[in-house]
Amino acid sequence: MITPARDIYASRSDRAAGIVQRRDPVVWGTPEQSPAAGLDGEQLDRYQRDGFILLKNFFSAQETEALMQEVRRLSQDPSVRRREEAITERGSDAVRSIFMVHRLSKVLSRLSQDRRLVGIARQILGSEVYIHQSRANLKPGFQGKEFYWHSDFETWHIEDGMPAMRALSCSVLLTDNLHSNGPLMLVPGSHRQFISCVGTTPQDHYKQSLKKQEYGVPDPVSLQMLVDQGGIESMTGPAGSVVFFDCNTMHGSNSNISPYPRANVFMVYNSVENRLGPPRHGLAPRPEFIAARADCDAIQPVDPGYLRAVRG
Amino acid sequence: MITPARDIYASRSDRAAGIVQRRDPVVWGTPEQSPAAGLDGEQLDRYQRDGFILLKNFFSAQETEALMQEVRRLSQDPSVRRREEAITERGSDAVRSIFMVHRLSKVLSRLSQDRRLVGIARQILGSEVYIHQSRANLKPGFQGKEFYWHSDFETWHIEDGMPAMRALSCSVLLTDNLHSNGPLMLVPGSHRQFISCVGTTPQDHYKQSLKKQEYGVPDPVSLQMLVDQGGIESMTGPAGSVVFFDCNTMHGSNSNISPYPRANVFMVYNSVENRLGPPRHGLAPRPEFIAARADCDAIQPVDPGYLRAVRG
Numbered sequence: 001m002i003t004p005a006r007d008i009y010a011s012r013s014d015r016a017a018g019i020v021q022r023r024d025p026v027v028w029g030t031p032e033q034s035p036a037a038g039l040d041g042e043q044l045d046r047y048q049r050d051g052f053i054l055l056k057n058f059f060s061a062q063e064t065e066a067l068m069q070e071v072r073r074l075s076q077d078p079s080v081r082r083r084e085e086a087i088t089e090r091g092s093d094a095v096r097s098i099f100m101v102h103r104l105s106k107v108l109s110r111l112s113q114d115r116r117l118v119g120i121a122r123q124i125l126g127s128e129v130y131i132h133q134s135r136a137n138l139k140p141g142f143q144g145k146e147f148y149w150h151s152d153f154e155t156w157h158i159e160d161g162m163p164a165m166r167a168l169s170c171s172v173l174l175t176d177n178l179h180s181n182g183p184l185m186l187v188p189g190s191h192r193q194f195i196s197c198v199g200t201t202p203q204d205h206y207k208q209s210l211k212k213q214e215y216g217v218p219d220p221v222s223l224q225m226l227v228d229q230g231g232i233e234s235m236t237g238p239a240g241s242v243v244f245f246d247c248n249t250m251h252g253s254n255s256n257i258s259p260y261p262r263a264n265v266f267m268v269y270n271s272v273e274n275r276l277g278p279p280r281h282g283l284a285p286r287p288e289f290i291a292a293r294a295d296c297d298a299i300q301p302v303d304p305g306y307l308r309a310v311r312g
Numbered sequence: 313m314i315t316p317a318r319d320i321y322a323s324r325s326d327r328a329a330g331i332v333q334r335r336d337p338v339v340w341g342t343p344e345q346s347p348a349a350g351l352d353g354e355q356l357d358r359y360q361r362d363g364f365i366l367l368k369n370f371f372s373a374q375e376t377e378a379l380m381q382e383v384r385r386l387s388q389d390p391s392v393r394r395r396e397e398a399i400t401e402r403g404s405d406a407v408r409s410i411f412m413v414h415r416l417s418k419v420l421s422r423l424s425q426d427r428r429l430v431g432i433a434r435q436i437l438g439s440e441v442y443i444h445q446s447r448a449n450l451k452p453g454f455q456g457k458e459f460y461w462h463s464d465f466e467t468w469h470i471e472d473g474m475p476a477m478r479a480l481s482c483s484v485l486l487t488d489n490l491h492s493n494g495p496l497m498l499v500p501g502s503h504r505q506f507i508s509c510v511g512t513t514p515q516d517h518y519k520q521s522l523k524k525q526e527y528g529v530p531d532p533v534s535l536q537m538l539v540d541q542g543g544i545e546s547m548t549g550p551a552g553s554v555v556f557f558d559c560n561t562m563h564g565s566n567s568n569i570s571p572y573p574r575a576n577v578f579m580v581y582n583s584v585e586n587r588l589g590p591p592r593h594g595l596a597p598r599p600e601f602i603a604a605r606a607d608c609d610a611i612q613p614v615d616p617g618y619l620r621a622v623r624g
Contacts (some may be wrong), residue, residue: 083319102617113430142532146567161359180544182566221453232492232570252493255567258544 009157009165011196012216012281018196019222024165025192026246027053028126028271047124051229052245057235058116059172059188063307064188064240068174068298071263073134074098085289094120094140100289102134104216110306117170118301120244121269125166128298132156132167132270133290138263139182144256146182149223151190152268153247154197154218160291165191166291167247174263177236182256184243189230190250193280195222202284218250218268226250272298315566318409322468323508324528324593336477338503338558340365340438340569340583344596348437358438358537363503364540364557364576368549370428370510371484375619376552380486380612382419383575386410397601406452412447412601413577414561418612422618424579429482430613431557433581437478444468444582445602450575451494458494461603463502463537465559472603473589477503479559479582486575489548494568496555496576507534513595532563538562584610 008023024311026048029038039047047053059067077097085099096209098104102112111117112131121129152169156162177183195218235243245251247268256262276293279285288294322336330527338360359365371379386392387407397411410416414424424428424443433441464481469475489495505532530538547555557563559580567572588605591597600606 132617142535146569148569179546180497180545180566185570186491220359220571223454229573234491252569254492254569257458257460257566258497259532259539 001086004303007280009153009194009196011154011158012199012201012233019225020194022165022192022194022248024106027037027124027221028166029123036080036118044123045247049245050186050233051249052186052188052243054235054237054241054243056241058242059064059240061240063304064174066267066307067109067111067172068239068263070105071101071138071174072198073090074101074105074136077136080104084129084287094142094143095138096144097135097137099135102267103295104130106144107306108134108265108284109135110302111172111265113299113302115301115303117242117267118269118299121168121170124168125269125271127271129269130161130272130292130296130299132162132268132296134267134290136138136263136265138261139253139256140179140191141261144182144262146255147265149252150216151218151248151250155275156217156291158245159199159281160280161285162247162270162274163277164250164274165246165248166260166274169243169245169247169265170244170269171235172265172267173235173237173239173241173243174265175239175261175299176259177241177262177264178260179234179236180258181260181262182253182258183262184235184251185232186235186245187250188233191246191248191275193226194224194248195219195250201281223250270296272296286310319375319592321465323466323470323521324511324513331537332506332508333444334477334504334506334560338477340478341435346536350431351571356435359556361559362498362500362545363502364498364555367548367550367623368553370554371552372383373552375616376486376620378397379419379484380551380575381576383413383418383450383486383577383587384419386413387450390519392416395441395583396599399497404455406504407445407450409449409457411445414443414579415607419576419618420446420448421513421616423484423577425611425614427613429554429579429580429613430611431480436480436556437581437583439583439585441581442604442608442611444474444580444604445532446579446591448575448577449610450573451565453571454491454569454572456494458567459565461530461564462528463507463560463562468559468603470513470528470592471595471596471598474582474586474593475589476586477558477560478586479580481555481559482579482581483547483555483556483618484548484550484577484579485551485555486577488551488575489543489553489574489576490572491546491548492570493572493574494565495545495548495616496563496565496573498547498557499538499542499562500545502538503539503558503560506560507531507562508537510539535562557616558624579607582608584608
């Protein structure tokens with residue numbers, strides 16, 4: 001008799017909080033021969049151990065300025081601000097996030113195909129990749145609110161039906177990320193455990209959760225344990241740096257009362273062998289701009305150079 | 313004919329925001345002969361220039377642990393938690409601040425008299441001193457909210473009738489203050505300008521403002537200018553470090569989603585020649601636990617050693 005398949009990453013199933021060991025690999029591929037096509041062996045080992053890697057000054061100052069210019073343009077464009085892809089801060093009309101920027105902007109579409117980024121994503125995920133989600137995050141000066149701790153995979157697994165931990169986020173820092181302006185904080189090693197969260201999920205949860213997450217939030221005891229193990233690392237670095245982090249690495253950020261805005265572009269690369277299934281618990285699929293189901297052909301990498309055209 | 317005295321530090325008078333140059337000295341005294349009695353000349357120069365000084369590892373590990381133990385005891389004591397001096401976080405019953413700790417606790421009373429602290433306060437303020445306000449701030453892990461930018465003097469001048477900029481805060485760090493747990497952020501040089509704030513002040517404003525300040529808040533343009541001039545410095549350091557900062561130095565702190573609690577004891581030393589007058593704009597005086605009017609005799613310094621008794 002075949003026992004019914006059990007979900008090893010069950011969560012929000014109205015049981016108590018719990019911690020399970022990760023079953024999936026962290027690095028699915030192998031180091032490329034040429035470092036230009038991906039990370040070298042030592043970097044890959046670090047990613048495997050910590051669940052992330054910070055690559056400082058990945059983009060040149062000119063490239064970074066072109067990207068920033070494009071994100072600024074999008075955030076000020078009334079036709080973009082009106083769209084459901086544009087999420088405002090709680091209690092203000094400042095733009096907090098714009099989703100699906102790789103479809104709203106030709107420049108950012110090219111960014112998602114950038115051979116330098118796609119090479120690393122393919123290497124880590126061990127297959128061709130597509131964009132599961134993209135967004136620009138703008139944490140404005142003075143009023144940017146915190147993002148509480150979470151594992152992206154927990155949400156993507158439950159709300160989007162992502163089968164395995166075979167996706168990663170690539171964050172391109174468009175402003176200097178400083179200790180004072182609410183940088184991304186990651187818990188090293190947290191990706192090796194899955195925190196099953198308490199509670200159930202309301203339908204259309206995303207409409208609230210993109211402003212402030214209240215379900216799929218790890219319990220304090222589990223979080224304390226992860227931090228006791230690995231500490232917290234803040235991803236500070238100059239504009240143009242890039243962070244790659246595993247879909248199950250616990251992360252969050254504090255508020256930003258400094259006058260320095262913090263802007264990043266996030267792209268989530270998912271393996272083409274890990275496309276979405278049905279969400280858990282009978283939830284309706286989230287919109288395409290949050291979780292791609294239709295638009296998920298393998299990315300064709302493009303050569304750097306597209307950013308020079310922006311400046312022309 | 314004598315022109316009526318004008319308040320050079322007018323604020324919340326329903327006029328536009330404005331910036332005026334400070335008229336008062338920053339350092340009112342002179343370096344002591346013996347460094348043990350205060351700051352040395354170079355430290356005093358730095359305080360004069362920046363508006364603050366961080367003295368790392370001022371208290372020994374044993375002394376710090378004794379102080380932390382006392383603050384923990386207070387924050388858990390139901391008879392203290394019931395008092396109006398105990399302020400909880402917005403939206404939770406976690407204790408955010410306990411005021412007047414130098415009267416609620418014998419140990420912290422002695423701390424306020426500690427010869428090492430009083431010596432520095434007297435030196436900077438150029439006179440004998442008393443405690444205008446004291447408090448323990450507990451920024452609990454996971455849920456500590458930010459303190460928005462403010463100048464203490466702006467509030468003390470308007471709401472408490474403090475005449476001149478002749479007071480300072482002394483913050484004793486009881487936990488390690490890290491970049492990740494919402495450390496005190498100061499704007500170097502900001503103490504040399506007074507930012508006049510927009511708006512008026514409701515009666516009993518303090519009941520809200522101790523949780524979240526909404527009046528006496530500097531405008532973004534002035535704040536940006538101060539930060540462009542001086543930048544932002546985060547007061548990170550090990551438990552037992554002490555920060556002295558001028559009453560008009562712009563400061564604030566980001567939220568704390570880390571699991572690391574952040575606890576400090578603050579004591580505000582005011583010159584005995586700068587005792588409170590009537591509040592501005594016909595406001596009623598705030599309670600004694602926020603702004604001392606009755607209990608303001610000059611402090612008699614005590615020798616270190618009182619903390620050893622705590623451990624006994």
